[in-house]
Amino acid sequence: MGAILAAILIGILVLAIIGLGWQKFFSGIASGARQVVDNPLVEEAKEYLGGFAGQKDIPKRDRT
Numbered sequence: 885m886g887a888i889l890a891a892i893l894i895g896i897l898v899l900a901i902i903g904l905g906w907q908k909f910f911s912g913i914a915s916g917a918r919q920v921v922d923n924p925l926v927e928e929a930k931e932y933l934g935g936f937a938g939q940k941d942i943p944k945r946d947r948t
Contacts (some may be wrong), residue, residue, distance in 0.1 A: 901909045921924060 904912070
């Protein structure tokens with residue numbers, strides 16, 4: 885079942901590249917990725933999660 889789904893997705897991807905042209909297709913992907921990265925919600929999530937990643941003293945649970 886997974887192989888069939890993968891083959892269908894690859895086929896759709898190939899047809900999209902052929903229909904749009906490879907340059908237009910990949911520039912569209914780059915443009916979409918840029919919009920996601922520039923989204924204020926993503927910036928807030930990075931700042932929020934960066935606080936957790938930057939903590940050096942992570943409290944440990946008491947296992948007594």
